Amino acid sequence: MRRLSIWFGAALLCCALQGLAEDATPWGADYFPNTLLTDQDGRQVRFFDDLIKGKVVVVNFIFTGCGDSCPLETARLRQVQQLLGERVGSDVFFYSISIDPLSDTPQVLKAYAERFKVGRGWRFLTGDKEQIDALRRRLGLFIEGVDNGRSRDHNLSLIVGNQATGRWMKASPFENPWILADQLANSLQNWKAPSSEQSYVQAPDIRPPSSGEELFRTRCAACHSVGPEDGQGVGMRNVGPDLLGVTQRRDRAWLSRWIREPDRMLAERDALALTLFEQFNRVAMPNLRLSSDNTDSVLEFLEQEARRQGVFEQAQALDDEAAIAQ
Incomplete structure (x- = not known):
């Protein structure tokens, strides 16, 4: 990956999942691929049935050999995980899926997760490359000419959502962690209700930055x-x-x-x-x-x-x- 030119926004970007057919069941089993994946502990799971069905989730795509933005993206999500505390693994679930599955074996992914000291509720996953690329396209996280180019550039967005309510948002992995944590803890829990007046996590006052x-x-x-x-x-x-x-x-x-x-x-x-x-x-x-x-x-x-x-x-x-x- 060679650049950081995509999705440096200060706020979450609402989006419709790309390619949704009118006759498909919105945001359900008829829409999401049930891709077979293997996590860092060697356990096989299905993307829809085991990972996102009925859950609030964060999904991003990385590769452990990345020398620029992937480590930064992982570190930023680690901040969000820490802000959410015990809710990760019970109310909110994190999934990082490798775009380089030939290199990113479960053992490699486990070592990567340990280096960043990630906690419970966050799985690092690998699988068949063609199926992972198809999943990325379905999620709207695959850009033609970038993700399938000769360089190792890839779309730097992540997607967060609540499968049960059908509320999904595309976000920048470089989002302010307090904002992203608040979205996951509050507004995504029930799309019909506004966020609570008292935010789950309070961002500190920020001076006008240079x-x-x-x-x-x-x-x-x-x-x-x-x-x-x-x-x-x-x-x-x-x-x-x-x-x-x-x-x-x-x-x-x-x-x-x-x-x-x-x-x-x-x-x-x-x-x-x-x-x-x-x-x-x-x-x-x-x-x-x-x-x-x-x-x-x-x-x-x-x-x-x-x-x-x-x-x-x-x-x-x-x-x-x-x-x-x-």
Whole structure:
């Protein structure tokens, strides 16, 4: 997969499932393929009968060899899973289906799920490629010329819905996790009733973002926090390291290249890159295809956050104390 140009929306996009025949039973067994799939534990299941029938679900398509957006997509959905808590596996179910089933065996998928520390209620699935492609087409998650092209690009949408009520929505995997969690917990549970006045999950107040913060929130925040004000230490964003004060701890040129070319730096066996890779459960930093200007904006935001949260002042105070002690 080579780009992140599809479905960067801030809100869920309602859509009709593509190709629905008028004489088919809407959103029922006559519509959905009952594709045979195998999960990460080697259990065989049918897509309609076992996975979505009568349930509120999230369905997306990934491949574990992806070096850019799939890890980010998985990390973002992991945030949604944590926000929903015990409801995942009882009220809401997550399914990630491989588009590269020849490589993504159940064992490979299980290792991938373990690296991201996903919890109960989330299955990673593989099966026959032609049948999976047919399922993607039926769900409206297959784009001709993209998903069947020579590159490894694929549609970056996911679909969420309640099969029992027939309410389905296409969403961006880079959606704000609080919004997506609220949709799954509230409005999808009964399409005839509005969401409750008290949201299941409350999003924090957000300041008007700079361009660097917008990039950070959409590309980086699935894996990284920026200090305790941004959820450091609560487990929701610990796929990668907390980045508060990182512009002070790391060389600027190294940071810039690491953001733009993490895959190349790992391939070159950069010492610090390898250390971070091992330290954070061997989850590779994805290449998000950011330009030099994009990278500068992200680093500027991180520096501004460090100043706003007093990191530089704290470091200076420690240096002063050390100097006095000597």
